[in-house]
Amino acid sequence: MSEHTVDLTAENFEQTTGNPGVVLVDFWAEWCGPCRAFAPIYDAVAAGNPDVLFGKVDTEAEHDIAGRFDIQSIPTLIAFKNGVVVHRSAGALPRGRLEALVRSLRTLDPAAMSRAEENKKLTEQGIRPPGVPPEAEWDAGDQEWAHGALDDGGEKHGPWRFWRADGTLCNECILQHGKPHGAFKRFHENGEVSQDGQFVDGALHGARTWYATDGVTTERMHENGVSETVRKTVMVYDHGRVIQVRHFDAQGQRVVPGTGEPYPERPASIPAEAEFREDLGQWALVRLDAEGERHGLCQFWTPTGELVWESEYAHGQRSGRYRSSAEGEYADPRVAFDEGQSEADLVCGIWSLLDKDGQVVLTRDLGIAQGEAELMRSPVFSNQPRTALAWREHANACLAGKRHREALLALARAAACDQRMELLVELLSRVTLPRLPESARETAEAVVEEAGQSWAPMVDCLLRGGDAAMLLRGYAVLLDQSERPRAALDFINAALLLAPERTPYLFTRGLILLNLGLDSQALKDADTLAPVESGTAAFLRTYTRSLFPRFDFWPARETPHSTYDGLPEAPGQDLEAIQRVIQKYATRLHGLRSALLTRFKPGAVPPWMPPDVSELMPGGPVDLAVEELEAEDETVSIDETLPIEQMGLPDLVRAARADWNALTWLLWACGESRVAMPRKVSPPENFGHAAGMASQRLWRCRDRRVTGGQGARMSKSPGFQFEGVEIDELHTNLVGIAERQYAEMQAMFLWLINASNVSPWQDNLRGS
Incomplete structure (x- = not known):
């Protein structure tokens, strides 16, 4: 060996x-x-x-x-x-x-293993292996042989035994009208007991014990990180709910499950029912309701017995008294503890900071608790603009009702409107807990990371002393994702007023500005960001160019080329079909342009706005089809519409970009050099190269997104530039814009070269 x-x-x-x-x-x-x-x-x-x-x-x-x-x-x-x-x-x-x-x-024993395998083969053939009594029946659901009595209704009733496919006994239990009731035992393949315990009316109750074995077994034991040192685990149930878990080594000594080290000695100050939590490195006494949610007073201590925190809970939510160790967290170095009230997981009322002797160092009135539903309806998150004066009046009304959360957010919007933050800073100092900067950042980071689509947690964290600029930026991101970019812009501007040194916040503002269609301002933020984060600034510039391109005649910008074989020579569709599809592209672009214009003041037309293509549809917008067709033993779905009502500004512009590209290349394919309805089909000599280029570039985009370009490197497929950036260098978050553009272009050419195709928007033209 x-x-x-x-x-x-x-x-x-x-x-x-x-x-x-x-x-x-x-x-x-x-x-x-x-x-x-x-x-x-x-x-x-x-x-x-x-x-x-x-x-x-x-x-x-x-x-x-x-x-x-x-x-x-x-x-x-x-x-x-x-x-x-x-x-x-x-x-x-x-x-x-x-x-x-x-x-x-x-x-x-290899011979025993061979016998087990032979027995499994017998079971596969429907033959009872040795060890299984002749009266046992195969249970296909549980994949076990089973034997026992039935009641008059055909339910299992009385003692039952179960055997594995290899013939080894795996379970003995008592069933009462189909539900386990009474003592049970499970067994390892070698016959040793693997579990025992008791059911009451179908639910585990009392001690359920797992036993390890030195033999090979399919029974559960050392799972979820439990050390091999653990030889016995006792889980105590109260009618199906786990209330205690203990682990023991081979000598019967209680051990910590993950490491198998001896269970720590309990300090005298900690109640006997408290358990040591290996994952936290703390003692914990957690009381639960019938649903397993925290309920009543829950407490946590350090290994040596000092209080970490304690809180009253009501059915899973912090409600009532709260107290925690807070040494090194607050601006006043005397502070050792903080304590106050919570309601439905939200801080409220009078909170106190205490020294190590329990004497009050400072108090703050955190106002009333405002939950998720109330804040969701608050005007502070409205996308409708207000003047700074109107926001301050709203803040004063909130303060009168002790709605301190709403008042802070209203003053943040007021500060963004007139670039004055004195009142916001003053209110922050008056109604929030004064944490040290590092503690404020850590507190805010934890909440922002977990807040998701919630409105209440971040402002609750603000009252608890979380970093104000970070939390306001968190609201800016949430509002931008919720299609409220004007409100988002106010919050990110307020964050930058509070922390102007945090230039990375300019990237967040740049994305919000793009969501508002303010491309020139986003580019200014990219320029400011460049000396600090050049890569992020480059992304912002490329994203801006991608969202807001120049809508001129795009085929005039490049000579099409493809390395693919078997390129088509000419269109297969006739002029009438082509003119009809051109009108459909124009109808789609008209709808996108109209939706974009509604986002700006009447008469305002940003320079990046897709052009008016009314000349391509002299009779006005045409009908867009949604239908299914039967063709060559398959069902083809066609959907020429766009869900414009559900699309935000970036989605609208991406769709316009893709349709504009397809439209201009369709016109080019007919021999046009400008946006005009063709009167004949006169394809350029390199028509086939354009069709091949669309497919080749689409494949490169998808390869870049899915494999990071591995397929292109192996096949040595040529690249191309998208908005001045090589496709292999294009940020993966932007590849989707290029991919959509060339997917539309490919679908258009696939339709164009085959007269049997009905529409560029039929689903079987949208593959790779």
Whole structure:
């Protein structure tokens, strides 16, 4: 045997795995990340078990071996004993699990494993294997043999026993009219008890105990990070609800489950019912309601018994008294604790900062709790603009009703309107807890990261002393994502007033400005951002150019070229069909332009606005089809409409860009050099190259998005520039804009070259 791993090939595999004793084989590949992560574990266990041979098969080099053992995923571990396969598992094993497997393989009887496999084959044939009584029936749902009595209604009733497919007993229990009721036992394949406990009316009640074994088993035990040192686990239930979990080693000593180290000694000041939480490194006493939610007083302590925090809960929400250790969190160095009231997870009322002796250092009135539903309806999140004076009047009305949350947000919008932040700063100092800068940032970061689409948590954090600029920026992002960019712009401007040194916030503002169609202002922010974050500034510039291109005759900008073979020579559609589709593109663009214009004051037309294409539809907009057709044994769906009412400004411009590109190339394909309805079909000489270019560029976009360009590098497919950036250098968040443009262009050309196609918007033209 060897203390090192052995590379197995077709030349040495049979001889090696046929050796007496235990042989482990790791099937792996160089490109497999989990394989590379498992390798040092495998090597380390090999070094510690010189009596076991540890082999490795490179599945890329040894296809025949991998095929013979039907390796579907890697890493896969197969164990042989005396030449017989006795174990197989897919996925990387933790070191403790691998070491336990080696121990069990040493004591494993290969003949017993062979018998088990033969018994499974008998079960597959519907034959009861040895060990299963003749009266047992196969339960296809549970994949077990089962035997016991039934009541008059055909439900299981009385003692029942269950056997695995290999014939080994796995469960004994008592059922009462179909529900477990009474004591039960489960068994490992070697006959040792794996679990015991009791059911009451179908629910676990009392102690349920798991027992480990040194043999190979399919029974659960060491899961979810539980150490192999744990040999017994006791989970205590109260009518189906877990109320306590304890883990023990082989000597019966209580241990910490993840490490198997001795359970810490409980400080005298901590109640006996408190449990040590390994994940937190703290003692915890958590009271629960019947639904398993926190209810009543819940407390947490350090390993030595000092209070970390305690709070009263009502059915899962903090409601009532709260107190926590706060040393080093607040501006006043004397502060050791903070305490106050909560309502439905929101701070409210009078909060106090205390010194180590419990004396009050400072108090703040945090006002009334304003929950999610109330804040969602608040005008402070409205997209409608107001004057600074109107926002301050609203703030005063809120303060009169102790709605401090709303008042702060109203003053933030007022500050953004007239660039004066004195009243906002003054109110922040009066109604929020004064944290140290680092604590304020950490508190805000945690909430912003988890706030998601919620409106209440961030302003609640603001009252608790969270970093105001960070939280206002969080609201700016939330509002922008909720299609309220004007409100978002106020909040990001307020954040920059409070923290002008945070130039990365300019990127957030730039995105909001683009959502408002203010491209020139977004480019100014990119210029300011460039000395600090050049890559982010470059992204913002490219995104601006992508959203707001020059809508001139795009085919005039480049000479089409494709390296594809079999390029089409000419359009297959006739002039009448082409004119009809041109009118549909014009109708779509008219709808997009109209929707974009509604976002600006009457008469205001930004320079990037898609052109008026009314001349292409002299009779006005035409009907856009939504239908299904039967063609060549398949159903073809056509949808020529756009969900304009559901589209934000960036979506509208992306759609306009894609349609404009398809329209201008369609006109070019008829021989036009400007936007005008063609009177004949006179394709340029390089028509086929344009069609091939559309497909080739679409493939490059999708390859860039899906594989990062790996396919293009392997095939050496030529690249192209999109808005001045090479496709392989284009940020992946922007590739979708180019992809949509060339998907529309490809669909148009696929329709154009084949007269049997009905519309560029039929679904079977939208593939790769």
